[in-house]
Amino acid sequence: MSSIAAGGGGAAAAALIGVSEIEGKGRALVASQPLRAGEILLRDSPILVYSALPFMIPPPLEQYHHISYCYCANCFRVLPPPSSSTTLLSCPTCPDNQAQNQVLFCSPRCQTTALASSHSPWVCQALTRLRACPSPLLQHDRQVQARYLVAAYNLSVISPPAFRTLLSLQGECLSAAADNDAAIFLHSLISSLSPPPHSSLELTAALLAKDKLNAFGLMEPFAEDRERSVRAYGIYPRASFFNHDCLPNACRFDYVDADHPDADHNTDIIVRAIHDVPQGREICLSYFPVNLKYSDRQRRLREDYGFICECDRCKVEANWSDNDEEEEIMGSNGDLNEAMDEDFDKNTDDYDSGDPAATGDSDFPHAYFFLTYMCNRNNCWGTLAPLPPSSGATPFSGMECNVCGNVKHFDELMGGDVLV
């Protein structure tokens, strides 16, 4: 097993997890030593970040009601509203587009960085030409894929080592006919933009596969009253080794809008252990919110990631009827908390380690997980992980949600019961 540095945690954190091969799953990250709840297992910086917004937003803007914010085209922080006194900078070479399509930067530093890297003259030119395409040709998801391909081909020129890392990630070629059609269409589009000479249909198809299997979404700020969409996608070379489990033992956090001591690292992601994990156990994330029902999880994993999930939770839920499934997750009256409370009472007797893998053969081994590690804030469905353990006697001081960012302090939790 080759160890993987946690990053930012110093030498002591270097050997917490390592890469191993697991039959049927490929590369996997495995605990190199016993891990404590909340421990930072990995801090990873993206080799590529690209906007999840279409590059062509025809007026009226209200049509795009899901776009609630504008972001800096370099750091992806939320930009202040036009009415604020902050001066935003634009790209000096992009033609004077309609306001909603403008490439904007939050600071001279972001502008300078982007113009020398992610918004190079070729990217600027390519996006300008793409914006001129007839809009029916380019639906929203094709626009985002085209953005990614422009960013990836640009990476091949500005940082060949990072491009080689991108190519080393899982995903050879996509097998579904629809993916193939998309690759052919998008490659013909990219070919019209004077791409680097090494571009080819095979490379475009492989790049799309890397993106599909490995991109992490950086979400827009959380709000209880509306669905949240993705602001940008990032490719994180080390975090890409995490496999999926429907009851994960780790979850990832990002703090895109927070003040960061190193301004260039606000798009880093941090992966923390949800509960104690023994040495040798695989560390998995959930590739989507844990509240999805069995059939939806299986469909997404098959269609988007090309595998059939055989995790402990799926083995149990495979025997449920669709009605059982809805009821177990949402409660007989549609209330998640009630469902969790009932099942928690049924299942906690034989559950003492905080590790769902230690649960016996009950019908609903994950009730404890939902009750303990799922955020109950309206419309959130985030996962809670303990704050990183301090060196003091208290093992952890609170639980943080990886979606809404809410932190529940120790004394608010379960009336003060120790959870991990």
Ligand SMILES: C[S@@+](CC[C@H](N)C(=O)[O-])C[C@H]1O[C@@H](n2cnc3c(N)ncnc32)[C@H](O)[C@@H]1O
């Ligand atoms: C982000 S990559 C994870 C790392 C990957 N195993 C590798 O070798 O680089 C996602 C891919 O890993 C595999 N994978 C992830 N979780 C899995 C699981 N629970 N069972 C089987 N394969 C899995 C699938 O091929 C999936 O498309």
